[in-house]
Amino acid sequence: MKQPKVLIMMSTYNGERYIKEQMDSLIAQVQVETQIYIRDDGSTDSTIEKLRPYVEAYPDRIHFRSEDNLGVIRSFFELIRSSPPTFDYYAFCDQDDVWEQDKLIRAVTLLKTKSSAIPLLYCSSTQMVDQHLNALGVWPKVPQKPLELHNALVENSCVGCTMVMNDITFNQVRSNLPSELSKVIMHDWWIFLYVTIFGEVIFDEQPGIQYRQHEGNVLGGGRDGWIQKWRKRVNRFVNGNNHYILSKQAKLFLDMYKYSLTHAQIEEIRNLLHCLEKNVIDRIWYAFKTPFYRQSLLDNIVLKLVIIAGKL
Known part of the structure; x- marks a missing residue:
């Protein structure tokens, strides 16, 4: 064979x-x-x-x-x-x-x-x-x-x-x-x-x-406990390392594949991107009703906080 x-x-x-x-x-x-x-x-x-x-x-x-x-x-x-x-x-x-x-x-x-x-x-x-x-x-x-x-x-x-x-x-x-x-x-x-x-x-x-897992990894695995994970996320956010990376990639993907996506998919991606232009009250509202999610409870909370902060 x-x-x-x-x-x-x-x-x-x-x-x-x-x-x-x-x-x-x-x-x-x-x-x-x-x-x-x-x-x-x-x-x-x-x-x-x-x-x-x-x-x-x-x-x-x-x-x-x-x-x-x-x-x-x-x-x-x-x-x-x-x-x-x-x-x-x-x-x-x-x-x-x-x-x-x-x-x-x-x-x-x-x-x-x-x-x-x-x-x-x-x-x-x-x-x-x-x-x-x-x-x-x-x-x-x-x-x-x-x-x-x-x-x-x-x-x-x-x-x-x-x-x-x-x-x-x-x-x-x-x-x-x-x-x-x-x-x-x-x-x-x-x-x-x-x-x-x-x-x-x-x-x-x-x-x-x-x-x-070693000191030279470009990206490591999942060994950290929840306290370490929170500390790393807070540090990255305070330092601005991850500001707008999700929205930039999402916008690029939308621009490249908008003719292949369904109307519903386009609208949901646009709603996610447009929430960044709104005031904090509207962002809070969107964060709690957003259809977008991460797999773990911790990461999902982080996602909502990033949306509220307007730094997606």
């Missing part, structure tokens, strides 16, 4: 400490035919030297290029833009995790249970580990609320390094890449948003990767 062809897209940047373990786990994937496209985002350590033996050992499977530093979002979108539209499935990959041998075939098997005529996206929980691969806990839990527009516009419920998409998702996103990447919060969030609206997301409660 012909094995499904999967393209793994990995962006690297100063990942010398853990890149070998990740590459070994990618090479070891079973029951799928894989190729690995790696874009190094201007590493200044020995990442490239660590990758060279793999490129030389697997010249037909590993495609590597070293380019200028663009940052994680632009680097992954560049991978999407430059990858060939000839594979059955496409997966994102971080540089410092370890994949279980059946990570890809499990994702493919679940994706095959759905209609192949629509955009599909697989994502899963992760087994969080410390820098030495000691288990810390499983995160995130299975979402209890629907993964659809009202969630995806204000929260990314899928961990990017677990994502596997079908060819329709990849090709549709690739053919209409975001026009202003500075307004995209993360590459994986953009694709999650696209699929929740135009296709279907599959969330697997079984972890397929060991998700390493």
Whole structure:
């Protein structure tokens, strides 16, 4: 039986400490035919030297290029833009995790249970580990609320390094890449948003990767207790780090796909954006009746507070 062809897209940047373990786990994937496209985002350590033996050992499977530093979002979108539209499935990959041998075939098997005529996206929980691969806990839990527009516009419920998409998702996103990447919060969030609206997301409660938590993570997992989470959110808000990022991405998405969205979807997105122009009393009223939601009670409260503050 012909094995499904999967393209793994990995962006690297100063990942010398853990890149070998990740590459070994990618090479070891079973029951799928894989190729690995790696874009190094201007590493200044020995990442490239660590990758060279793999490129030389697997010249037909590993495609590597070293380019200028663009940052994680632009680097992954560049991978999407430059990858060939000839594979059955496409997966994102971080540089410092370890994949279980059946990570890809499990994702493919679940994706095959759905209609192949629509955009599909697989994502899963992760087994969080410390820098030495000691288990810390499983995160995130299975979402209890629907993964659809009202969630995806204000929260990314899928961990990017677990994502596997079908060819329709990849090709549709690739053919209409975001026009202003500075307004995209993360590459994986953009694709999650696209699929929740135009296709279907599959969330697997079984972890397929060991998700390493260490001081060099671009984005960490869910180890923090509720006090730490509140403290971090307050600090980010006070520092203005997250001001208007949701509204900027939502407006960009609306501008790009308004001719594909339903009238009801357009009106709800516009209502969310227009609430920022209203006075605080109207924002309070909208925050309590808004159809948009996040998965956890804590994050949902934060969302309402951000709306009330007018900093969505």
